[in-house]
Amino acid sequence: MKQAKKNPLSYLGWLGVIGIIGIYYMAPWMITFLLFFFFFTYSRMVPDELFWSNVRRAATKAFAVNIGFQTLTFLFLFFRAVSGKGIPFSEAVQASGGAYLVDANYLLSIIINSSMNVIIFIVTLCTFFFCLMRYNRQEKKFVEEDKTC
Numbered sequence: 001m002k003q004a005k006k007n008p009l010s011y012l013g014w015l016g017v018i019g020i021i022g023i024y025y026m027a028p029w030m031i032t033f034l035l036f037f038f039f040f041t042y043s044r045m046v047p048d049e050l051f052w053s054n055v056r057r058a059a060t061k062a063f064a065v066n067i068g069f070q071t072l073t074f075l076f077l078f079f080r081a082v083s084g085k086g087i088p089f090s091e092a093v094q095a096s097g098g099a100y101l102v103d104a105n106y107l108l109s110i111i112i113n114s115s116m117n118v119i120i121f122i123v124t125l126c127t128f129f130f131c132l133m134r135y136n137r138q139e140k141k142f143v144e145e146d147k148t149c
Contacts, residue, residue, distance in 0.1 A: 005046070005047060006043065007042045007043055007044075007045050007046070007047045007051075008047065009039055009042045009047070009055065010039055010040055010041075010042045010043035011039070012036055012039040013036055013037050013038070013039035013040035013043075014036075015033055015036035015039075016033055016034050016035070016036040016037035016039075016040075017033075018030055018033035018036075019031050019032065019033035019034030019035070019036070019037075020034070022034075028118065029114070029117075029118045029121075032118055032121055032122050032125075035122065035125045035126070035129070036125075038129050045136075050139060051136070051139075054132060054135035054136060054139065055132060057131065057135060058127075058128050058129075058131035058132040058135060059128060061127055061128075061131050062124050062125070062127040062128035062131065063124075065123060065124055065127045066120060066123075066124040069116075069119075069120045069123060069124075070120060073113070073116040073117075073120065076112075076116075077109060077112065077113060080109065080112075081109070
């Protein structure tokens with residue numbers, strides 16, 4: 001009896017281990033990797049041509065969402081810097097008696113940038129997951145309708 005081919009997309013689920021390490025080290029940006037455990041749900045799905053077509057469609061939408069949010073983040077940080085709230089690094093770090101002082105606005109820009117990157121990462125993955133689930137659900141629905149006809 002021929003055994004079904006394992007879906008290679010399910011191997012991405014192992015990246016969820018990085019999220020467990022993030023819980024141990026209390027690193028919020030690493031905890032977001034727990035979302036990758038979702039890929040283990042595809043281990044039993046047969047990777048046919050329609051499945052890969054759905055993966056490409058979902059990945060295209062996720063890529064577009066990522067590019068859009070990244071652009072908005074960069075524009076926000078640019079206009080924040082132009083307005084004078086974001087200070088260039090050369091002015092933000094000053095040596096004072098052997099210690100380095102960082103301006104609060106510069107530190108806030110770093111926090112905003114890193115927070116937005118984590119949020120964009122989560123939104124991009126969720127966009128991919130939900131689109132792929134929707135496409136696969138539509139595929140099952142069409143197959144069931146064909147069987148009834």
